[in-house]
Amino acid sequence: MLCSRCRTEFELSDSIGSDFRLCQDCWEHECSRLWWSMIAALAPSEDEDQDLMTEHDLPRIFHPDGSAENPKDRIGAGKPPLHLIPPAAEILEAVVMGLGARKYGSFNWRTSKIRTTVYIAAAKRHLAQWLDGQNDDPESGVSHLAHARACLGVLLDAIATGNVIDDRPCAGPATELIEKHTKAVSLTSPPQLR
Template sequence: MTSKPSNPKDAFGIRKASLSCISAPVLFEVGVGMQEGACKYGRHNYRVIGVRGSVYYDATLRHMMAWWEGEDIDPDSGLSHITKAITSLVVLRDAMLQGKFNDDRPPKSADWLPGLNARAEALFEKYPEPVLPYTERDNSWMDGAKTEGGAPVIPANGQVVEVKPKSGESMSEAICRTANEAHKFRPRAPRETRHRFTVGDLVETYDGQRGLVVGFDAEFIYVNTPKFPRGGWFPASLKRVPQRTEPLT
């Protein structure tokens, strides 16, 4: 026998509620957030005193809106606003499970969302090519350049590859899929296939632009250029520019 058979318990264990699917870093962040609450109010106070839905609804939305408006860190705790929002929901959900939830939601509303969704869909039909959003970071690379036929393209092998979304696939999803198919991305190449470049090298691309090397694949280098500030894959045959501190042009 060349391999050990699976433990018979595995067949039953994998069918039970899983913790291996939970992000450990996020879980530990939530643990710190819960510890903060324990120090301030007493650990598991919500299982005895109970909670009002409106209090935790408001707290969750305050953290989410602060994050959405550009504040990453909660100034009181030093934790991410996202972590604090999750922590609020953990307390709320636990109180619901333990029968300690004070449901002070307003009377149930009439069915209102489908009508608004229909109106939103009509806007996409009315404006098939809306003006791109203004964002904190430049995400224009996600929309690609435009070919004469109007199809989005991404950089690949020093050229461009047309992006063709599949049924039900968003343009962002299609771009990511096309890039992976074109480059077969691997975060770190084996040592014997590493290139003569190092992160931070200045290189000259095929269109004469200069960019910084920020990563490697087994066959390509990942370069940030003015045209593609979020980066694009290029063959390792690009010419390296000796002056690393020279500004991009």
Template sequence: MVTEFDLPHIFDPGSANENPKDRIGETKPPLHLIPPAAEIQEAIVMGLGARKYGPFNWRSANIRATIYIAAAKRHLAQWLDGQDDDLESGISHLAHARACLGILLDAAATGHLIDDRPEPGAASELIAQYTTLPGCGEHQ
């Protein structure tokens, strides 16, 4: 944690144009790199979910990881198969998938995630193994 006593040590007086907050700000998560279009669409989906289930409902009742992984994968599959928008909401399937993953991240960070994933399998090893095959990484 940076205190006011640390400021003289992190401020370089040789740089007359530098704001002393810059060095502190550069150590924080770069939230400005999240594309606004994605954030806005995810917010719309989160608003729909808040109306349907209550805002931040996963913080009141723990959630199972596989329920949200399955929902995200369904939205991604539908988008990949050519359906851009969810038929019920009219919002992009990608925004719905982001919302599912955002809820998972928040639930994990706040201690409200039930980790019901199966025992670890070989997915990581298989991806590494097949990534080295010629032509495997080429988009079809």
């Protein structure tokens, strides 16, 4: 076959997607040109021919003065900021999850539903032990706080995947009591002036 753009000969197997009109190199160039032309249409510029745009023109589309922001930054900023989870907490929780996986099987709560109160009670026990001065769980040697995080992580995943039996008691007055007994704090004046 003869490429309709560069006029080189090519095998039929080298022209995937172009209806056998273009060689592979020209087909890839055409796809790239069409893709970046669509990107350019999102932020049109009067002085540029949009049909000739390529990925090299992308920074000028968004900031003609050259102070280009990566367009992925804008998209990424709207996604969950997973980088804000402290690595120490994540690592210790992962250690606890690994211990649980060896003991019960990884993601076992996805194959057999779990009860919310079992995991809330376990998390509260770990928090109570930590609060009363025992930093690490004696069985694992890992922080009780990491164990509490693991309990709550399992519960959140079970809720998200529909693998939970919600056996919480009927709604009570906890929210109202917390609000009632929470003192208002002024964030604008120093404590000595209040």
